[in-house]
Amino acid sequence: MKFGGSTVGTTAALAQLASIVLTERERWDRLVLVVSALDGITDQLIEAAQFAQLSQRRGYRRIAATLRARHLALIEHLIKPAERASLLPSIDSLLYDMLDICQMMSDNPLSTRQDSLDAIIGVGERLSARIIAALLRQSGLRSVAIDTTDLIITDDVYGNATPNMALTRRNIETQIVPMLERGILPVVTGFIGATSSGNPTTLGRGGSDYTASIVGVCMKADEVWIWTDVDGMMSADPLDIPQARNIPQLSYDEAAELACFGARILHARMIGLLRERRVPVRVCNIYLPQSSGTLIRELPSAQAARHLQAVALISGIALTRNQNGSLASVSALVDEVFFATTGSHAEIVIAAQGPHTSLACYIVPTTASPNAVHELHLALADRIRDTTELADWQARTVGIVTVVGAGLERSHELGAKILLALDGLRILGAAYSPSRCGMSVIVEMRDAEIALQRLHDLIIEDSSPAQ
Numbered sequence: 001m002k003f004g005g006s007t008v009g010t011t012a013a014l015a016q017l018a019s020i021v022l023t024e025r026e027r028w029d030r031l032v033l034v035v036s037a038l039d040g041i042t043d044q045l046i047e048a049a050q051f052a053q054l055s056q057r058r059g060y061r062r063i064a065a066t067l068r069a070r071h072l073a074l075i076e077h078l079i080k081p082a083e084r085a086s087l088l089p090s091i092d093s094l095l096y097d098m099l100d101i102c103q104m105m106s107d108n109p110l111s112t113r114q115d116s117l118d119a120i121i122g123v124g125e126r127l128s129a130r131i132i133a134a135l136l137r138q139s140g141l142r143s144v145a146i147d148t149t150d151l152i153i154t155d156d157v158y159g160n161a162t163p164n165m166a167l168t169r170r171n172i173e174t175q176i177v178p179m180l181e182r183g184i185l186p187v188v189t190g191f192i193g194a195t196s197s198g199n200p201t202t203l204g205r206g207g208s209d210y211t212a213s214i215v216g217v218c219m220k221a222d223e224v225w226i227w228t229d230v231d232g233m234m235s236a237d238p239l240d241i242p243q244a245r246n247i248p249q250l251s252y253d254e255a256a257e258l259a260c261f262g263a264r265i266l267h268a269r270m271i272g273l274l275r276e277r278r279v280p281v282r283v284c285n286i287y288l289p290q291s292s293g294t295l296i297r298e299l300p301s302a303q304a305a306r307h308l309q310a311v312a313l314i315s316g317i318a319l320t321r322n323q324n325g326s327l328a329s330v331s332a333l334v335d336e337v338f339f340a341t342t343g344s345h346a347e348i349v350i351a352a353q354g355p356h357t358s359l360a361c362y363i364v365p366t367t368a369s370p371n372a373v374h375e376l377h378l379a380l381a382d383r384i385r386d387t388t389e390l391a392d393w394q395a396r397t398v399g400i401v402t403v404v405g406a407g408l409e410r411s412h413e414l415g416a417k418i419l420l421a422l423d424g425l426r427i428l429g430a431a432y433s434p435s436r437c438g439m440s441v442i443v444e445m446r447d448a449e450i451a452l453q454r455l456h457d458l459i460i461e462d463s464s465p466a467q
């Protein structure tokens with residue numbers, strides 16, 4: 001079971017977490033928890049690392065003091081003195097280590113090692129795992145906090161690492177499985193790992209979901225549960241569309257499509273691993289533990305939804321040229337800039353070449369930092385200016401609105417309805433996804449919200465029973 005930032009960020013949420021774990025422990029005797037940092041903490045840690053790189057000592061010290069105060073306040077409320085006595089020194093020691101790394105960076109900003117950044121931004125998960133393990137111990141469970149730096153072995157793409165599954169499986173089999181056999185409940189840090197030589201790495205923003213799928217697959221779990229504070233996967237992001245509603249069931253393909261095209265509730269790379277092993281995923285609301293949330297699993301085509309399930313919006317970067325221009329020549333250069341800026345290779349959503357215009361539209365992964373679109377845009381604009389092969393290309397940010405539903409595969413009428421719903425808006429490109437359960441439409445940024453709303457209205461209309 002993975003508990004995300006919003007489910008561990010307050011005393012009320014943590015009390016809910018403890019009650020869920022106690023209930024589920026009755027049903028499952030082999031249970032592993034994967035936890036995120038408290039809400040907002042990773043953002044603050046990234047800011048601290050930025051201050052350190054700018055040698056602004058007061059900036060990162062202020063953040064460390066705020067982090068300490070927030071974690072201590074939670075401990076005050078939730079943890080009794082017996083557990084508190086050993087917990088407080090471990091919290092302080094993590095924060096001192098973090099300050100040491102910041103100090104090193106600040107003294108020598110030009111020789112900053114990339115793993116120092118990951119060491120700093122992974123501190124949030126180490127803090128929360130310790131607090132949650134202490135909370136569960138005082139509720140009578142034999143719970144231990146585990147740092148995944150000793151468990152999840154990754155490549156050295158700092159900020160967006162990928163696990164080596166063979167090495168990680170061996171570690172989980174030798175370290176976690178024996179704990180389960182002894183009745184221990186491990187509370188594992190999400191988001192973080194380390195290279196085989198021990199340098200700290202992170203798995204991309206929202207990476208705790210990915211950790212849950214890695215651990216779930218390696219321990220041969222029956223199910224992976226993602227606890228959040230909304231009713232499972234929704235037909236749209238409820239922050240954008242208040243009428244969004246719960247989706248009871250999704251196929252792996254539909255869920256992967258949504259995660260990749262902007263539904264931040266799941267990490268884009270987690271579904272692939274689980275699909276390979278047919279491990280079902282439940283996405284549940286901690287405040288409504290009895291409701292069924294969303295179940296993601298292999299759906300035989302007879303059971304797949306015949307209608308549209310959800311719509312997601314994500315920013316992308318479009319490169320256009322008002323003359324015929326070879327896309328092949330730009331793609332390698334664009335990929336280089338993407339990788340340097342986000343740690344991910346450029347994923348192309350659509351590429352089209354006509355006699356007078358060329359368009360290539362790339363997605364900016366949800367696992368990149370929230371500033372990534374802006375940073376990429378600037379980096380590409382610089383590259384275009386400095387590279388002769390890119391003369392006359394323009395880069396701009398665009399909205400990619402994706403409607404997902406296995407029904408799209410069966411009926412072209414649904415695809416036609418999507419385009420009709422966007423009537424009057426300028427469509428820069430549109431494509432069926434190769435999994436055939438999604439359709440992405442590229443629109444100007446200024447039209448993105450209206451496109452989202454119209455497509456959500458279509459989803460509601462399409463799924464209501466005919467009059």
Ligand code: ASP
Nearest residue numbers: 036042191205206207208
């Ligand atoms: N704490 C990390 C983040 O904010 C990982 C996660 O929450 O899944 O991105």
Ligand code: MG
Nearest residue numbers: 004206264265
């Ligand atoms: Mg998340």
